[in-house]
Structure formats: C-alpha cells, structure tokens
Amino acid sequence: MAEMTYRDAVARGIAQEMTRDPDVVFLGEDVAKAGGVFKATVGLFEQFGPLRVRDTPISEQAILGAAMGAAMTGLKPIAEIMFSDFFAVCFDYIANEFPKSRYMSNGQTKCPLVVRTGNGAGSRFGAQHSQSVENWCMMIPGLKVVAPSTPRDVIGLMAAAVRDPDPVIFFEHKSLYPMKGEVPDGEIVDTLGSAKIVRPGKDATICALALMVPRALAAAETLKSEHGIDCEVVDVRSLVPLDTQTILGSVARTHRLFTVEENPRLCGWGAEIVSIVADEAFYELDGPPVRITTPHIPLPAADILEDIVLPTPQRIAETVKRSLGS
Amino acid sequence: MALQNERPSGSAGLNDDIGEKKRLELYRTQVVIREAEQRAFDLFLQNLVKGTSHLSLGQEAVAAGFACAMQKGDLSFCTYRGHAHTLARGVSVEKVLGELMQRDNGLMRGKGGSMHLTSEEHGVMGSYAIIGAHLPIACGAAWRAQYKGDKDVSVCFFGDGTTNIGAFHEALNFAAVWKLPVVFVCENNLYMEYTPIGDVTAVKSPAGDRAAAYGLEKIVIDGNDADVVYRAARAAFEKARAGNGPSLIECLTYRHSGHSRADPAKYRPEGELEKWKLRDPIKIYKDRLKQFGVRPKAIDDIDASVRQEVDDATEACKRAPMPPLDILTTDVYADGGWAWRN
Structure with a gap:
C-alpha cells in the first residue's frame, strides 16, 4: 500500500x-x-x-x-x-x-x-x-x-x-x-459497470461521479455531524454499463435519492438515474428525487464565478437538508 | 506530374508486365461491377432495392485496377460508394445485392445497408458514409502493420469531394509524418455531389495539387484505363511495403449515373456524359484485350458467365427471407448483446 x-x-x-x-x-x-x-x-x-x-x-x-x-x-x-x-x-x-x-x-x-x-x-x-x-x-x-x-x-x-x-x-x-x-501494491484490475458505496448511510442516497464524489462525501460528513442526517454516497464510476442494482438497492434502504452532477442541467446523467429510479422504485421513495447540477450555462473562467456554479459540499448539504425537511 | 496514360500497342504482346491472366481478371472484375451495379439500379426501379445507393457505373476501372494489384491480406477502406470496391475484392454478387435488397442473405443481414458494406474475410474493412472518416482509420490499420512488421498495405478510396474536408488533411499529414504503408486513392469523378468539384476547390487537381503539402509526389492518372490504374497501384503498394510511406493517387474518371439513386444528374452540361461514354472503361478494356490477341469468344464467355452470376444472385436474393427480428439487438457490444445496465 x-x-x-x-x-x-x-x-x-x-x-x-x-x-x-x-x-x-x-x-x-x-x-x-x-x-x-x-x-x-x-x-x-x-x-x-x-x-x-x-x-x-x-x-x-x-x-x-x-x-x-x-x-x-x-x-x-x-x-x-x-x-x-x-x-x-x-x-x-x-x-x-x-x-x-x-x-x-x-x-x-x-x-x-x-x-x-x-x-x-x-x-x-x-x-x-x-x-x-x-x-x-x-x-x-x-x-x-x-x-x-x-x-x-x-x-x-x-x-x-x-x-x-x-x-x-x-x-x-x-x-x-x-x-x-x-x-495497493501489485496489479489492480477492476470491473466496468460496478458502482461503489463509498459511505454507507440510512437517510438518503447521494449518487456522484468523479470530482463530485469527494464533494458529496464532504457534504455527508457535514450533514451527519451538524444535522444528524446519515447519507449513503454512491460513486457511480461507470455510466455505461450502469450499475442500477447498486443504486436501486441503496434507494430501497434510504428511500431518498440525490444526484450530484457537474454537467449543465439539461440531459445530465443524473436525469437518467432519476428516471430509472422513478420507473422501478417509485414506491420506495419518500420524497421527490433531487438533481444537484451546474446551472444551464456555459462555464465562466473567473474563480469567483466558476466556484459558484459547480456543486459544492455546502450546496449539496443544504439541498439535502432542505429536501429532508430538517 | 506522372500522368500515366500511355496506350500499349499490340506489339507488347501477351507477355508484357501485366500479362493475359491478370488482364482477364481485370476485365472480369470490371464486368462484375458493371452488371451488378446495373442490376442494383434495375432492382431499385422495381422497388426491391430500398434506402439509398450510390453506383460506380463508369468508375469500374479504379476499383478493378487497385483490387487486382492487391495481395491477400491487403485492406480496403471504402466510402458509401463502395459496392464496386467490395465486389472487386471477391465478395459475391449475391451478398452485395442481398444487403441492398435488405435480405437475410445480405453481407450484414440488412443491418448495415448499401453504404456500409463490410467483409473482413475479403479484406474489406468497411464502407464509411461520413466523408473523410476512413482516411485516419486506414492510417491506424497501416500503423498496426508498421508496428507489428506485417507486410499488408491499407488502401483507402474516396471521392474528389473528400479532399475539402479536414480529416483528409489530418490523415495525409499523419501518414506522411509516420511514414505509414497506406495508399490514398481519390476517384475524381468531377462532381462532389451535385456541384462541380472545380467550383468549390482552390486548386485544379483536388488531390494531386494537395500532395506537395504533405511531401508527396503528385500523381494524377487516367482512372478509366484499368491497366494504368493497375500499374499505379502496383508501384504505390511496392513503395508502401518497402517502408517508404504513403502515396496519394488521383484517378480521373466519371460516373455515368447521378450521385445517388435520388439524383437524375440534370446539372451536367449537355454532351458531357456522351463524351465520357466514349471512354467507357469496359469498352476501353474490351478493345485492349482484343489488341492483345484475346479471342472474342473468350471475352463473350466472361460476359455471359458474369450475367449468369448476376441473374442467379438476383433470383437467390428474391427468394431469400427478410432478416429475423431477433438480430435487432445483437452485436451492439462485443458480448453479442446490447445490455447497458444490470
């Protein structure tokens, strides 16, 4: 290691x-x-x-x-x-x-x-x-x-x-x-099409990808320590093949779904995951699925502007907290 | 400019650099293309060929000349006007017509259609319908040959219109810099689609005049004379196999039909088609065979056997079933299926 x-x-x-x-x-x-x-x-x-x-x-x-x-x-x-x-x-x-x-x-x-x-x-x-x-x-x-x-x-x-x-x-x-x-040392070989639960939790499922994974994890820590909300974070890792079983299984335990995407709003991958969950696990949900995305705009260059548009741990935590009515 | 348009006289005899056996192969290949393409057009009029189709009537000598100079293992990369090049590598008329007629006996069982004929066992590595896409792909196949020490050559066919798209220039530069064993063949039939190529191109020879930009020799040849094409192909393949890099060959030719089946080609000036028909590649080659002492009966026998092959193929395709619906979702991924989720 x-x-x-x-x-x-x-x-x-x-x-x-x-x-x-x-x-x-x-x-x-x-x-x-x-x-x-x-x-x-x-x-x-x-x-x-x-x-x-x-x-x-x-x-x-x-x-x-x-x-x-x-x-x-x-x-x-x-x-x-x-x-x-x-x-x-x-x-x-x-x-x-x-x-x-x-x-x-x-x-x-x-x-x-x-x-x-x-x-x-x-x-x-x-x-x-x-x-x-x-x-x-x-x-x-x-x-x-x-x-x-x-x-x-x-x-x-x-x-x-x-x-x-x-x-x-x-x-x-x-x-x-x-x-x-x-x-780890030595050869590492993974499989395509497997998502990973990187933080187990019982109150809400947060699906994230790439940079949004550490941000979702940071948000989950804040939600737990400051609000007692216990989030499960799923690192989607592979969009195709898509590990829907891990996502659906998580939603079946937590009954709430959040997706965190860097994509602009329209047609981001989170929309597909929300659609699958709505089709196949609608009665597991205790509230509407929520997508956290960048707004539907081109990305700005200045740091003060770019930092506002990307989902941050703070924005993720606030959105989850508000949606859960805590 | 290496304009190779010499007309051999009869004095060279049957033992010239091409020889009788190869000449009969060149002739037969051209006749197969002519008869199959003409049949495809007739079947379209009967609504048995659907979708689109782009015929090579009048351009047979290019496909035949190159294919007959290729060795087994050499690779062809074709465009949507690819029936001719596919047939020239030995794919059966039935497989080609079957694909055009959307039957289960088609080359790809109806999943690809006229513009995507592919037969890897014959070295036909696909027909590409996005202009220019296959020039870089041919570079990649040639890179594999170079890397592995394989001796095959990748041959990439395209039209004059392709010389104005970015991928053409990227591929030419890439192939020249990496010294790849690839031969780029421009079939200049004078029209990009409906517009004369001269109206939209900054130079006179759309491919030939671009060669210098990539450190290549300007080669413009008579694309209606299969002997000329065959000799140019042979020289380019030798160069490629010797590790001396790519060639760009512009073949001057003319399509007798429109761009696609939807095009009556009314934009052509009066008399132009008739003038080119005097230089019909099949007519030129039939005369050539006679010049070299091939008996008319031998030529007639080839014509008759090809016609029979095309008739038999047509009947087989008419009898063939449509593809079964269960192939709809096969071969999206390498596991044979289409699953994108668990």
Whole structure:
C-alpha cells in the first residue's frame, strides 16, 4: 500500500497494461516526450519507447481514427484527447464510427480501444476547456463510459477498460490530478459497470461521479455531524454499463435519492438515474428525487464565478437538508 | 506530374508486365461491377432495392485496377460508394445485392445497408458514409502493420469531394509524418455531389495539387484505363511495403449515373456524359484485350458467365427471407448483446 496522486495513477495504470500486453500502444498530443500537458503520462515514453508511446500532430480526428484502425486490426490502443471539450472536433469517431461499426457489420468489426481525456471544471480555463461531457458519450449505444474518482480506481478501471473488447471512453477529472489516495501494491484490475458505496448511510442516497464524489462525501460528513442526517454516497464510476442494482438497492434502504452532477442541467446523467429510479422504485421513495447540477450555462473562467456554479459540499448539504425537511 | 496514360500497342504482346491472366481478371472484375451495379439500379426501379445507393457505373476501372494489384491480406477502406470496391475484392454478387435488397442473405443481414458494406474475410474493412472518416482509420490499420512488421498495405478510396474536408488533411499529414504503408486513392469523378468539384476547390487537381503539402509526389492518372490504374497501384503498394510511406493517387474518371439513386444528374452540361461514354472503361478494356490477341469468344464467355452470376444472385436474393427480428439487438457490444445496465 502506498499513497499516490491521481495523476501518477494514470501513468501507473497505463504502464501496468503496456507491460502485460505488447499490443497496447498509446498515442496523443504531447503525451510521449513531454509526458502530457497534465504530466499524467510521465515516464511511459522512456519505459516503452517511441514505437509504443507516440506523439501526434494536433489532429484529433487522426488520433481517434488511427486508434480505431489499429484496434480493428489487432492492437489495443489508448488514445488521449487532451481536453474532453475537444471531443467536439472528433465526435464523428465517438458518435458514428467506434460504436456503430460492430453493429453495422453484423458483428464482423471489433473496436477494443480506450480514449482517455481530461474532463471537468475547477481550473479556471473557461467554457471550452472545463466541461464535463460524459453525458455526451453516455447517450450513444455501443460505447462504454467510465469516470474514476480515486487513484486506485484510475488504475483498476484503466486496466478494465484496456482489457475490455469494446470502445471505452475514460474520463479523468482535471481537478483530481493532484489528489492523493491509498493504492495497493501489485496489479489492480477492476470491473466496468460496478458502482461503489463509498459511505454507507440510512437517510438518503447521494449518487456522484468523479470530482463530485469527494464533494458529496464532504457534504455527508457535514450533514451527519451538524444535522444528524446519515447519507449513503454512491460513486457511480461507470455510466455505461450502469450499475442500477447498486443504486436501486441503496434507494430501497434510504428511500431518498440525490444526484450530484457537474454537467449543465439539461440531459445530465443524473436525469437518467432519476428516471430509472422513478420507473422501478417509485414506491420506495419518500420524497421527490433531487438533481444537484451546474446551472444551464456555459462555464465562466473567473474563480469567483466558476466556484459558484459547480456543486459544492455546502450546496449539496443544504439541498439535502432542505429536501429532508430538517 | 506522372500522368500515366500511355496506350500499349499490340506489339507488347501477351507477355508484357501485366500479362493475359491478370488482364482477364481485370476485365472480369470490371464486368462484375458493371452488371451488378446495373442490376442494383434495375432492382431499385422495381422497388426491391430500398434506402439509398450510390453506383460506380463508369468508375469500374479504379476499383478493378487497385483490387487486382492487391495481395491477400491487403485492406480496403471504402466510402458509401463502395459496392464496386467490395465486389472487386471477391465478395459475391449475391451478398452485395442481398444487403441492398435488405435480405437475410445480405453481407450484414440488412443491418448495415448499401453504404456500409463490410467483409473482413475479403479484406474489406468497411464502407464509411461520413466523408473523410476512413482516411485516419486506414492510417491506424497501416500503423498496426508498421508496428507489428506485417507486410499488408491499407488502401483507402474516396471521392474528389473528400479532399475539402479536414480529416483528409489530418490523415495525409499523419501518414506522411509516420511514414505509414497506406495508399490514398481519390476517384475524381468531377462532381462532389451535385456541384462541380472545380467550383468549390482552390486548386485544379483536388488531390494531386494537395500532395506537395504533405511531401508527396503528385500523381494524377487516367482512372478509366484499368491497366494504368493497375500499374499505379502496383508501384504505390511496392513503395508502401518497402517502408517508404504513403502515396496519394488521383484517378480521373466519371460516373455515368447521378450521385445517388435520388439524383437524375440534370446539372451536367449537355454532351458531357456522351463524351465520357466514349471512354467507357469496359469498352476501353474490351478493345485492349482484343489488341492483345484475346479471342472474342473468350471475352463473350466472361460476359455471359458474369450475367449468369448476376441473374442467379438476383433470383437467390428474391427468394431469400427478410432478416429475423431477433438480430435487432445483437452485436451492439462485443458480448453479442446490447445490455447497458444490470
């Protein structure tokens, strides 16, 4: 067991898989010699060499297209798109090519690849370098979508993503890169499609993802110590496949549901979870499900403005407390 | 500019660099495409081919010339105008027509349709309906060959309109910088869809004049002469297999039909189609065979056997059942199913 940053866990997770399987290759902008703009891939170029860890031009379509062609023909590429906002310039591959080729070809075509990307707000980068776009990917049949919240999960879910035979979009939260966490020694392999109850509780279920997980946990501590409200926090971890059983099971115990999302209000992933719970566990609920989101606006750059729009532990705690009528 | 348009005289005899066996293969491939595409059009008029379809009538020499120069294991990446390239790699007419007719005997059992013909066992790695998407994908397949030391070449076909989309330029630069074994083939049929390519392109040769920007040779060839295409393909494949990087080849050709089945092509100036029909690739090649001393009876036999194959395929497709509904949810994910939740 050792303490490690989320940033270093990215490189360790990739290295674990590249060591295991010579067909795993890695490409992206500034990822090799420079070690990545977020320094999340430092050392991989030195360890695995220029044939397996490759710098690309600023050509997001070429990066994802090349990853797909390599995946179709036998490699297991990991491609980096520096900021998830840039998905918009290569979305053809994410929306039309990766997820549909197997279906359209009646099962002939395979696409075992991972796209990892820096997602989320908190760095004062403004509206085009701060978005949380996991919901863009969740809505597309054929993709798998994960977003780890801890260094341990970065490694375990990266391994699961690389070993998975389907295209996996792997969202790393930029604001979590410096966060530290305990990581076991040796190989770590997780499974896709499993949520994790990171804090058990009996009064309300709070579903969160990525940066919103530590914020939900902080809110839960406040609610417990100051108001005696005992919240269960579910780290959703994987949007596709979605572990609805863990969520429905939690709601069946707590009878209240809150979702905490960084996405703007409309069509965030929380809406899908609320819809599933409303369909399948309506009579378990003692009150309306509540979504805590950013408002439906582009993200501002100034810290005073950005800090207001993202869900904070305080806003989460206040919303839960008010909704529970305490 | 390497405009390879030399017309061999009969004096080269049957033992020139192409040879009789390959020439008969080139001819037969073109006739298969011509007859199958014409049949697809007829079946559309009978409402038996549904959805859209983009025919390669008039462009057969490009598909035949490249496919006949490929080796087993070489990979084709096609566009939505991909019937020709799929047939040229040896996929049966029945499988192609079956897919166009949405039958269970189709290449993808009706799940892909005309614009997405794929047959990996024949090296047809998909037909891509988003303009330009497959150029980077072909780069990736070529990267795999380079990384693994495989000797196959990835061949990517696209139209003149593709040269104005970003993915074209990203892929050309990427392939050149990484020195990938990929061959980019632009079929310049003079119209992007309904608009003349010259009206919307800053240079005269939409692909050829862009080559220099990526450190590549400008290659513009007569795309209606299968021998010329075959020779250009062979040279580009040799270069790729030797580790000397990509090629970009612009083939000048012309489609005899509209852009898609919905297009009567009324935007073409009067007489243009007739002029190009004088340079019909099949007519050119039939004359070529005769020039090289192939007996008319041998040519007629090929024509008759292809017609029979297309007739038989048509009847088989008409008899074939529609796809069963239980394939609706198969193969969304690699486990064979579509489950997105537990």
